[in-house]
Amino acid sequence: MTMRAVVASDHDPSLGALAVHDVARPSPRRHQVLIKVHCAPVNPIDVMILRGTYPALPPAPFIPGAVGVGTVVGHGGGLGRVLVGRRVVFAAPPGSPGTWAEYACTGVSLCVPLGDRFNDSDAVNLLANGMTAVGLTDLLDRSRHESVVFTAAASEVGQLFNRVTRGRRSLINVVRSDTQADILHRLGARIVLNSSTDDFPAQLGSWIERTGATAAIDSVGGTLAASLLDALPDRAELISIGRLSGEPVTIDALTNLTYRQQHMTGFSIYAWLDNLSPARRIRAIHRARRLYGPHGHRTRVQHIAGLDDAAQRLPDLIANTSAGKTLISPLSGATRPS
Numbered sequence: 001m002t003m004r005a006v007v008a009s010d011h012d013p014s015l016g017a018l019a020v021h022d023v024a025r026p027s028p029r030r031h032q033v034l035i036k037v038h039c040a041p042v043n044p045i046d047v048m049i050l051r052g053t054y055p056a057l058p059p060a061p062f063i064p065g066a067v068g069v070g071t072v073v074g075h076g077g078g079l080g081r082v083l084v085g086r087r088v089v090f091a092a093p094p095g096s097p098g099t100w101a102e103y104a105c106t107g108v109s110l111c112v113p114l115g116d117r118f119n120d121s122d123a124v125n126l127l128a129n130g131m132t133a134v135g136l137t138d139l140l141d142r143s144r145h146e147s148v149v150f151t152a153a154a155s156e157v158g159q160l161f162n163r164v165t166r167g168r169r170s171l172i173n174v175v176r177s178d179t180q181a182d183i184l185h186r187l188g189a190r191i192v193l194n195s196s197t198d199d200f201p202a203q204l205g206s207w208i209e210r211t212g213a214t215a216a217i218d219s220v221g222g223t224l225a226a227s228l229l230d231a232l233p234d235r236a237e238l239i240s241i242g243r244l245s246g247e248p249v250t251i252d253a254l255t256n257l258t259y260r261q262q263h264m265t266g267f268s269i270y271a272w273l274d275n276l277s278p279a280r281r282i283r284a285i286h287r288a289r290r291l292y293g294p295h296g297h298r299t300r301v302q303h304i305a306g307l308d309d310a311a312q313r314l315p316d317l318i319a320n321t322s323a324g325k326t327l328i329s330p331l332s333g334a335t336r337p338s
């Protein structure tokens with residue numbers, strides 16, 4: 001049996017190597033399920049993989065897409081049978097065919113069943129971004145960081161982190177535009193700094209001192225991340241979660257790591273989930289689910305694109321990510337959500 005899928009013929013910095021093809025429908029192995037995809041987001045990790053800038057790349061040609069929402073329509077035996085008929089948010093196993101397709105296969109442990117109160121688009125990043133916000137909180141709790149800086153804070157992960165952090169610790173949000181600052185103020189964020197203003201370094205230093213911040217969670221990299229370490233106190237920690245600038249972090253190791261005893265670590269949602277016991281995993285999923293709902297987080301969607309549209313004009317669709325996510329829906333033509 002075949003299915004339609006977006007296929008990247010190569011890794012391409014201009015995102016131009018995409019086309020829709022008829023390809024073989026994947027078959028679930030034991031403890032795996034076959035999912036009819038309803039929609040899949042275009043997330044920064046997908047863009048980095050397509051551009052060839054992510055540290056682990058699937059060999060070309062490949063079907064992109066790390067996560068999605070869909071209905072389980074088949075199983076390969078074992079635990080998979082309990083999910084048949086359920087609507088799930090799921091992640092494609094790293095290195096396997098992705099979610100920008102009519103069907104995808106994944107392991108039962110990479111599926112989270114969705115209740116009726118979630119529509120497809122609201123919950124599409126529950127696993128990728130909701131669980132990341134919860135995982136980062138867990139990491140900060142264990143490291144006893146009571147106040148923290150967060151870059152690209154108007155991103156979906158940043159907004160979810162604001163929700164999960166509320167009332168628990170001081171949060172210094174860093175964004176790069178006033179529009180992004182407004183998004184966070186509407187969410188109730190207290191401290192929001194715009195890194196494109198002249199007084200940003202002074203503001204950052206002042207708020208770090210006032211709140212006693214001892215860590216920064218960074219998804220930008222490059223000079224911004226390096227400047228955070230310089231502004232933070234001795235023994236502070238920089239936790240890298242992404243590289244939106246496309247630039248690596250260059251630091252003076254002798255000054256920051258040796259003399260000032262600062263640390264650099266990273267957080268990966270895949271590694272964190274792998275290391276959770278079943279009980280902690282269930283608790284984490286419950287915490288992530290509670291972030292969503294009518295009065296909670298809803299994924300802001302600016303485009304819903306069909307497979308053809310996504311393949312033909314991905315750079316246009318993701319030109320302004322602050323305005324919302326682009327979702328790829330195998331079932332639809334190109335529309336704007338109302």
Ligand SMILES: NC(=O)c1ccc[n+]([C@@H]2O[C@H](COP(=O)([O-])OP(=O)(O)OC[C@H]3O[C@@H](n4cnc5c(N)ncnc54)[C@H](OP(=O)(O)O)[C@@H]3O)[C@@H](O)[C@H]2O)c1
Pocket residue numbers: 043044045128129132152154155156157158175176177180219220240241242243244245246267268269270320321322323
């Ligand atoms: N390590 C993990 O396990 C993990 C898991 C999930 C996500 N992440 C990372 O978390 C970050 C956010 O993901 P998301 O899905 O929440 O993002 P998103 O919703 O797509 O939003 C991206 C945001 O980052 C801003 N941005 C883009 N390039 C920037 C730059 N060079 N400097 C400053 N801001 C920039 C965008 O603003 P503009 O509109 O101005 O471009 C937008 O507000 C990404 O780096 C992603 O890779 C990591």
